[in-house]
Each structure stands twice: as structure tokens, then as C-alpha cells.
Amino acid sequence: MKSPFRRLTTSLSRLILFIFLVLIHICLVGADAYGSLTVQREINGNWPMFDCPQCVDKKEQVTTNSLAVGNHKVEKDIDIIVTYTDTSGAIKIRTVKSKDLSASWVWKNPIDDDQSKEEDSKSLKDQPETRFEDNNEHSSNEHADMNEQPHKTSFPIHPAKLKRQALRQERRDRRTAELIQVSQKQMTQMEEAAIERAKTFDTSVKGRYGIWRKEYESPNSDSTVKLMRDQIIMAKAYASIAKAKNETGIYDSLMKHSKRSQQAIEKATFDSELEASAVDRAKEMGHILSLAKDQFYDCIIMARKLRVMLQSTEANVDEVKKKSQSLTQLAAKTLPKPLHCLPLVLTTDYFLLGDKNKEIPHSENLEDPSLYHYAIFSDNVLATSVVVNSTVLNAKEPGKHVFHIVTDKLNFAAMKMWFLVNPPEGSTIQVQNVDDFTWLNASYCPVLRQLESSRMKEYYFKAHQASSLTASSDNLKYRNPKYLSMLNHLRFYLPEVYPKLDKILFLDDDIVVQKDLTPLWSVDLQGMVNGAVETCKESFHRFDKYLNFSNPKISENFDPNACGWAFGMNMFDLKEWKKRDITGIYHGWQNMNEDRNLWKLGTLPPGLITFYNLIHPLERSWHVLGLGYETALNQTDIENAAVVHYNGNYKPWLDLAIGKYRSYWSRYVKFDNPYLQLCKINSFMLS
Secondary structure, three states, X not given: OOOHHHHXXXXXXXXXXXXXXXXXXXXXXXXXXXXXXXXXXXXXXXXXXOOOHHHHHHHHHHHHHOOEEOOEEOOOOOEEEEEEEOOOOOEEEEEEEHHHOOOOXXXXXXXXXXXXXXXXXXXXXXXXXXXOOOHHHHHHHHHHOOOOOOOOOOOOOOHHHHHHHHHHHHHHHHHHHHHHHHHHHHHHHHHHHHHHHHHOOOOOOOOOOOOOOHHHOOOOOOHHHHHHHHHHHHHHHHHHHHHHOOOHHHHHHHHHHHHHHHHHHOOOOOHHHOOOOHHHHHHHHHHHHHHHHHHHOOHHHHHHHHHHHHHHHHHHHXXXXXXXXXXXXXXXXXXXXXXXXXXXXXXXXXXXOOOHHHOOOOHHHOOOOOOEEEEEEOOOHHHHHHHHHHHHHOOOOHHHEEEEEEEOOOOHHHHHHHHHHOOOOOOEEEEEEHHHOOOOOOOOOHHHHHHHOHHHHHHHHHHOOOOOOOOOOHHHHXXXXXXXXXXXXXXXXXXXXXOOOOEEEEEOOOEXXXXXXXXXXXXXXXXXXXXXXXXXXXXXXXXXXXXXOOOHHHHOOOOOOOEOEOOOEEEEEHHHHHHHOHHHHHHHHHXXXXXXXXXXXOOHHHHHHHOOOOEEEOOHHHEEOOOOOOOOOOHHHHXXXXXXXXXXXXXXXXXXXXXXXXXXXXXXXXXOOHHHHHOOOOOOOOO
């Protein structure tokens, strides 16, 4: 029977052996995960990286003391049997000599193990960021999952290193905060500078562009033209420098090639319009420019020359723009010779007629409220004929349509003669002279009184008379006859002109009717006076574009963002007009605007004021505007519209007309009419 002492010794030996096996197992499993090279390094005694001087001292102490249990050296070599898992997951057994182990292995006495653990746990309480893994826990986890990849053992970090890390992080945070503050300050400065720059930014429209333009067909269709134009600009700059330095040879050569390049370009806009020799001209110019650059190039001088040329070009562009606007105004109010011929011939023939032949048939329809009545105020015979023809041709019942035309004394005979010779099919026509309205006099009408005053004549004809074509284009606009004609203001007196009618559709003479307008008389205006299509889109065509809101009379009574609407096709309820005394409202505002402080020109601004909050909006398809100034209108909208309006300077009977819109108007012109042929008004003139 074994003694207790021997049993104790045996148990201690087994415990020590078990601990050794566990430690060797941990080492080999970790070594296997990091590769055979790491295992070999550990076997050869390579020491891991240490974070503190105390760890280095520990390494030296362990190396000199070799292996020990407690305070005794281990002189005998021991065979240690270990198990480990290879990379394939298989469990293997191998024998390791204790002398082959790395010096980093420390042999511990199991008796002192518990005490050392308590000391280690106390020392680690002061190191919150240090990670430590208990050997027994690590061993049990590995036995629980043999296929799991073992992870690298973490070593305690010295407090000094932790402090350095904390200081570095603090410096990083402080630097980040400084950079953010600087960035915010710079951003604020940039925003302030952008705001100041935006205040002086020119938002005026320089031109209109659309994808229908020819140059958009090919992205590089004008590259050679642009190159040659740039060469001409550079040649002029170098020629100026050469002349200043008395280099007459290079100066003459630059001017000669510049002239030849200009002749090669002429009016070409695209490369396809250039002659075959243009490329050779560009090459020759490039050669002479290269020579001039080698001899005269200087950044400061060239920058100064180009800046002077740019400023001079901008001044020329502004002058040409003013001339263009002025000439456009002149062309817009000038009647072409063939159109001037037409009323002269008609007037002559009218006075050759007998009195019996001057009567217009169906006069009983003129005051019948059950019919569809139109009001057209114009002095243009051809334009008025297009309005009437297009309306009748698209009407389902032409016999129910009555046209009331008012013109001036000069064109009354011509207008009446045209419709006597060319009566619309089944419809009734009435032609009146505005001078026959005796009630329309200066004592009743403020506008007429103002137009007859010497003060207004001074304003229109002398004080703002342009001394040259470079003056403001508004000067000619002020002197446009339509602003001085009562035909333009007669639309505010419809109940007086037609006292027995309940409803009337007002039409301008620059419109074309494309559909039957009969359904407009069935539209419920919901107590409003004026049925019109609104024109405002986003910020455009609102009240602040037409009225002077710096004047308190305007700002206190109207909303600057109120939506504008179009004169040109308007359904007026004359009963409601009389009830609300619309003409009296118009007179009141015209009297307040005698000094032109509320608005300046036209009938739309007083119309916006007079019919404020009295507009019933019609669907946009009834009335499409802009054919007299806008080049990029939607073609589908034009074709689907009941009425298209050539408002603007580019009227369809002028050479200024936009070509792609002219056909909508010219299709209703009877070119086979003898009067048109006599005055040489044909399809070629209006094509």
C-alpha cells in the first residue's frame, strides 16, 4: 500500500506534467496558425517584441537563469509530449525537448500559481486597456472548438506607452478641431464673396439658343472656323507689338495673312461652308504666328494687348446691339411697300362705287345677342382679313358669326372695300370708323386728353427723341403710332361701342384662328368680367414686370407676384362689365398715371390693373403666344392651339418674321386675289 507522501508526490508530478502539456499545446497551436517559420523562430529562442524596458530586463533574467521550478534550476532535459492540430484540422502528437524551447517560456511552481495570479490581477486593474487571456480559459475554448483558428496572444502595454498614445490622440483631436474651424471660416468668406459677386452679376438675356439650331447637328462642325478666327485675333495682337517695335517685315506679313484668312472665312459659320483653300490659309497663318511668337512673345505685353482688344470688342458689341434694337423697332412699325399699296388701291376703288353698292348685307345680325360676336380693332387690312378668314374657315356654323371691325379714318374706305369685294362665307361684317364715335372725346376719355396735351407731345416727340441710332431702343418704342392711336385703347370701351350685346370675343389683328371658337361662348366665367389665358410661368409675366411697385399707389393695392394674362383673345361679359363699372375704374387709374409714374407704355399694364381679381383663367390650349418673338416654342402646342398669337416685333407680314412660324399665317392669305396680285403680294414675299 502506497504511503500518503508518495501519493502526494505522484499527484504533483501529474499536475506539473499536465500544465506543461497545456502550455506546449498552446504554443504549437499558435505556431501552426502563423506558419512553420514562426514555429522555427520560437524554437530557436527568438524573443517577441517588448513594449517596455522592464520586459527587456525580464528577458535577460529568464535567459541567464535558464529553466527553473521555483528557485531551483532544471539541469535535466525533459521529453515533452504535445498534441496539436495541423492546418488540415487533424490532431497530431509530437515530442519536444525542453532545451529546445524558447527562453520566453517560464516554468512555474503549481504551489505558487494561485498567489501569482492574484498579484497579476491586482497589477492589471490599473491598466484598463490591457487585454489578458487566462490559460485555462484559452485551453478550454480550444478543446471546445478544435477547428477554430487560434488568435495571437496579447501582451500587457506599459502605462507610459498608454500615456503617449493618449497625448497623440489629444493632439490629433485638437488639430482636427483647428482645421475644421479654419475650413468653416474659409467657407464663410467664400460665401460672402459669392454673394457680393452675385449682386453685380449681369442676368440679362444675351441670346436665345435651342437644339433646333444647325450647329448642334455636329459637335465639331465649326472647329476650323473657330481656329481661323482665333488666329486672326492673335495676328492683330502680334502685329500691334511688331509695329511698336518697328518690325515692318513681320507686321506686313501678319496683316497680309490676316486679310487672306478673313477673306477665306467671309460669312462662314461652319467648316462645310469654307472653301478648300481655307485649310492652307490656316497652316500659313500658323507658321507666321509661330515666328512672331518666338520673336515678340511676352506674357505681360500679350495680356495687356488682349485685354485692350476685349474691351474694344465689348464696346463695339454694345453699340451694335443698340443699333440692332433701334432698327428692329423701326422695321416693326414700318409698313412694306406692297402692304402700303393695298389700302391705296382699295380706297381708290371704294370711292368709285355707287352708294348702293357700299351697303353690307345681313345688317340685322349686328345686334342679335344670340349670335357669336367678335371685336377687331385694326388699321391693317391684310392682317384683319386673315383673322376673319381663319375664324370662318374653322367655324362649324359660319352664318352665326358676326365680326365688328373698327379702324381709323385713313383706312376705313380700304377696310370696307376689301370685305365688300371679299365677303366671308355666310358671316356678317361690320366696319366702323373710330372717328365717328362722338362720345369718345377728350372730356370723357383721359387717354385722349393726355395724347392731345402739349406735355405728352413733348414727351413722345422731343424730350426723348433719339439723336442717333445708338440711343436707347425705348425711344423709338415711345414714338410707335400704336401707343398714340385710340384704336389701341378702344378695348376699354366695349360696352359703349356695343351697348346691346351681352358677350363679345375680342381678337387682335396679329392672331390666327385654327379651331372652332364657338365653345368659348359656353364657358362659365363664374361672375368674372374677362376670360383670358394666364401667361405667368415661374417668375415671368407677373405684375411686377409691368407696374412700378416703388409707387405706394401700386404697392398698396396689388400683389407683385399676381399672374399676368394676355390681351389678344379675351371673352368679355359686358353685363358684368357694366355692373362693376370697369370703364370707370380704367378712367380712375389713367388719371393717376398722367405723369407716367405707375406704368409707361401699352394697354396691358392698365388692363392688369383694371381687371385685377376679375379674370377667369382659360385653358392654355385656347391661346398660344410668343410667335412674334420666341424662336423655341413647342411645335405641338402651336398645332394644337385654338388661337396662335404673333405678339412681338416679328409680325408674319414683315421680313422680320420667324420663318418656321410664318406658314400658320400665310395659309389663310388669298394670294390669287386681284388686289394682292396687283400689289405684288405673293407667296414668295411671305415665304
